Structures are given as C-alpha cells and as structure tokens.
Amino acid sequence: MKKKNYKRLVKQLKSELTSKNGPLKSAGYNCNGKPMKKGEFLIGDNDELMFTISCLLKTCILALEGDANFSLSTMNKADPKASVIVSLEFINSLLPREQMVVLDKISELLK
Template sequence: MKRIQGALSHRDGLLKPTGYSCNHKPMMKGEFPIGDNDELLFNISCLLKTCVLALEGEATFSLSPLSNANPKSNVIVALEFIINLLPREQMVALDEITKILRK
C-alpha cells in the first residue's frame, strides 16, 4: 500500500480537487494543456462540429457496448462541457484591453 501511495504521490494526474463538493461528493476538475487562445477556440470549434455531425447523422455504433448509446444524450453532455470551455474571462480581459487601447 505504501508503494502504491508513493507511486501516486509523484504522478501529476488529470483530475485535481476543486476544493468544494456537490451533493456531499468532492468535485474534481480536469485539466489539459492548451497552447494559446487560438488553439482553445479551434478545440471548441471541433467539438461543436462533432456535436452537429452526431445530431445530423443516422449512423450507429458497431461496438456492442456503444450500440445502445443515445446520440442526443451524449451531445448534451458534450455541449455542457463545451460551455465550460468557453474562454469568458479571456474575452472580458480582451474587451478591457481593447477599451484601454482605444483611449
């Protein structure tokens, strides 16, 4: 057990604690590296296009574990994720910078 704890203590995982809980469950946040704002917008755009294709498509998954997947439900989850990815703080800061530069 100590070896496992030691191995995990040196690993920087994708999930990090948020410091708060919801419904008595500690909430975690996932992080992934993004090079710049343009890359962030590109990733968001790709996710949105994937959702559109999923909603328009008539294809089904051939893998048995995915054969009962509900595209609409999956798209809803993806869209909620995309909403959280939108760089609102960066856009507010950009608006402020634009105002300053116009003066």
C-alpha cells in the same frame, strides 16, 4: 508477506500516489456528498482553444444530423442525444470567458 514489509509497501505506495500529478485534481467542493474533481488539458494559445471548441461543436452537429446510430456493437445502446448534451456542457465550460473579459479591457484601453 511480513507485517513490516506490508507497512513499508503501503507507505511507498502512498508516497508514489501523492507525488504524482494525475489528470484529475480536486475542484475544492462537493456535490451530493461526493468530492468533485477537475480535469485539465494543455492548449497552446487562444486560437487553438477556439479551434478545439469549433471541432467539438461540429462533431455535435454531425451527431445530431446523422441517423443517431453508433456502428460499434459496444455502443449501440448509447443515447446519442445524451452524449451530445454532455459534450455541449463540456464545450460550454471551455469557453474562454476570462480571456474575453481581459481582451475587452485591453480593447477599451487601446481606444
């Protein structure tokens, strides 16, 4: 590949990569020298958010109550408790704290 073509290709690739909104975005801070990213997903309303959190919690409860074995051979060495811990941390980050504060303020105003 000629040097001109290579440079043009690299420029096009950079342009494509910077113009796309991927699932991960910069969180704006570093942890242990590594830039942290944040993921986002769409939720229709607060009821859907609470339903999603409830389903995730039920999944964790079922995982902890089960025999703690994965049936897939590729996952048989996975630690179910560690997986539940990561899931619970994710669920905790989903809790709608800001919405609840606003709801409390609205409730106070309506009284």
